[in-house]
Amino acid sequence: MSTETSSRAPHEAHDLDAFFQAVVRTNPFLANAVTDPSGEEIDVETIHRSEFEELIGYAEQAHRQRGHLGQVVWGEPGIGKSHLLARLYRWAAQGDRAVCVVLHNLQPPPEYLPRYILKCVIQRLVRGQAEAFHGTPLYWLVTRAVREGLRQSRRDAPISAREARDAYRKVVNSLVSGHPGAGPDARTIYHVLFHFFLGAYRGQYLDGNETTADLAVRWLAGDELDHDEARELELRCGEDREHPVALPGTQAVESVLVALAELAWLGGQPFVLAFDQVDNLQDAQIASLAQFLHPLIDHARNLFVVVSGVQSRLLHFLEHGVILRAAWERIAQDERGIRVGRIRKEQARQLLDARLEKFVEPYVTVPGVKARLHEDGLFPLGQAWFEQRTGEAVDFRPRDVINWARDRWREIQRRIGQLGGPAWLAAWPDPCPEAPHAVVPPTEDELARRIDEQAARRLGQQLQRRQREPESLPADAANLAGLVETLLRQCLDPAWGYRLRQIERPAPVRAGRLRVYDLVLTSQADQEGTTLRTGVTFLVTPNRTSAAAALRRMVDDEPPPQRVVLVCDARRPLVLGPKGQEYLDLLQARGPERFQVIHLTFPQYAELDALQAVVGDARTGDLEVDLAGGHVRRISEAEAVASHHRNDRYRGNALLSLLLG
């Protein structure tokens, strides 16, 4: 039986048997979507080269002119938009050509979106805090500013912290003065960035303590700090100790990004913010994103913003006023955008060649393989198969080409299983089965089975992406609350067999400070119609004051719902002072039936995000099943949700299982 993994045969395996085994055990055409923009990916540079060069041109122009640019990358699903952004990311990373952050699947409530974007950017720039801050992109951004200041002062290392600060201040003055877009909080932001640099430097070279750098990262990412913590960063605190210190508002969020773009300019790099698959956002989220990007693009220098999505959907948002015309004019400064088009037959061939080359490379000297490759460069797929498959069509979607090759490979695996490797090789090329042209609709059961297979595969890819890039999903209460609410809303129909009947979300209040519960759920407790109300609070903060305040609001809530669930992120465990602990004890004294704390692990969080990403892919038409004869059928959003239900994927997650009852 073949197992569908993408692992390669060992290099030392040079005999024919090893080749047959590799063909049977692997399928080089399984992956047809980007799972990780920074990961190792087979890239054919000639495909969409001009579109890529146009992107680079914009990035370089933003830096050269110290200006701001927005551009939209659009095309149909499966055409290679995410591949193009992944290529842009790799280009930026090679030789530190640019600071590039690619964001996708943003799920927070609309009013919290700017702050969550900032958090994602900062987490990317410190590589998810998986390693020391020293050496992260954020560290180098500030270091270059310090060096520039020293260069201007004609000073060389070694220097004291005070001298470094003076040099940095000089540079900051030149960046802030005369830049109306810097924002009123600019100097404070640069000041905290310097604390980050100094803290990271000390952690690396002096005492190993990165606490100050960590505090700076938290503040820069929009999190709240206690007064004691804020004073470490020399931030001004109000008189009310109960009032934590945080970035004051959306304009300050924008100012942090503006400052980062300025620092990148000093280092000779454009600052590139790329938003992939924005069309999988809800209307209110995309409206919020556009409203945030509009002033950001206006105010920043050295910034290039790329927004990517399916063209018909983005135009729908524009024509229906979801994205306002003024914002669109910033996001897509050329109304024609960068269109990612279909590929020609010769490029389709190159796409296959690139994956085949990597696969056959360890076996090119094996006599049987060598002979076949000599007579047909597309061995084992075969040129005849390729000609038949592509037929007279003018151009192709890359995803279709990969899927056809994947299916052909499976057929080869089946034939080797039937005939044995040597007999298959001797008979090669097999006659290609005639591809049926007519659309033969599958039965309902068959269609459901194929949708389930495809949804499960995509879910696996999405999970893989998050595991490779945990910084793409930072610990964040608002995003988690938005995600859980979205998923629970997919379970409200009683036909799915859950007890959940209603979800209420208290009116949005700025930064959610005064909300006791993020969600209030009403479930049917029994057949007699008794209901159970559950208050759910998401609390992800290492800040004692905020944590204590949130717990106090829950204690003070009279009368409380029958059940209260407190959801924390295991990556950012609660840090409680004596007051906070007292409140928590009071809540726990209610008993496990009435109060529960869930410490969500990263894999559980990633699972939630991946579930919704699959639904989002379906919404944008990016999830498909292949029908007979290579016909493609889009999986609708409702079908993706139904597949999750059929396979009990919602209840498979510990948190959803608890909330669904």
Next chain:
Amino acid sequence: MPKRAAQLAPDSAVLDAMRSVLDASPEPIAVSKLKSILKGPLRRGEAEVVALLEAERSAGRVFRYAPYSGKSPRYGRQSPEVYARQLALAALARKAQTLRDVEQSVGKRLKDYTAADWKRLVEQLVAEKAVFPAPGPTARSAVRYSLHPPDPRDYLRSVVARWRRNLDQIAGRLADFGIPSTEVTAAALEMLGDAVGRRPASGEASPLADSGPSPRQPGAPADFASRFDAAFARIDRQRGSHNFVSLVELRRALADVARADFDQGMRDLRMAGRYELSGAESLGGLRPEEREAAILEAGNLLLYVSRRDR
């Protein structure tokens, strides 16, 4: 310093909070509502909130709107023109309506807009091809507007249903004399074809049957490319110059070109690298006319045309 004053956040923070709420709202928000969400250190009296908003208004950052359900004025980030456009498009997305219906259903939300303003807006949307006029159900009905061009099927449905009932009655009577209903239906379709000047050829392919690419035929008119260029440029300009034009509109613009000839001409332009087609991805599924206008190739239903710039 008095305790209350010490706890109040600066005006900039209040403005920030109000801006974020206004940004997130598709509708203008009443002052009383805005005031009610300013809690804790952000709280302000109604007069202070109005003063702050008026300062924003004079800077062109917010717009004031007449009260809707309550008595207090409302403020929004979108201009009245943009808001009116949103309201009209949302109303027409629900169902096709007359100008008067539009005005009545959304006019209360934008009391400063006069009937003449609504008329001008709808005419502008029609000119932009964002909205399409269509005849009402009877000859005397007022013109209706919707987000889609009129579909002849909507007007033919009752006629066809009546025809179908008559046909069933006749088939029932003929069945008593040994004439099968399939024969009656075939005869009716043939006569219908004759009546409208088009007889369906036997075995005529449905637009959805993928018979592979059309065989090369010398059928495309000699001036097809230049006419196609002109039609594409005109429609693209009307649609905002996004280089994304539906085959529905292009086929309509070149209605005198037979389908096979159009498809062949389109193919030639693609082979020459001048245009490309892309998939029929559409929110809410494809409309029948889109399905009919699309070209099925290599398993994909292709609907949109773009000029190749590269």
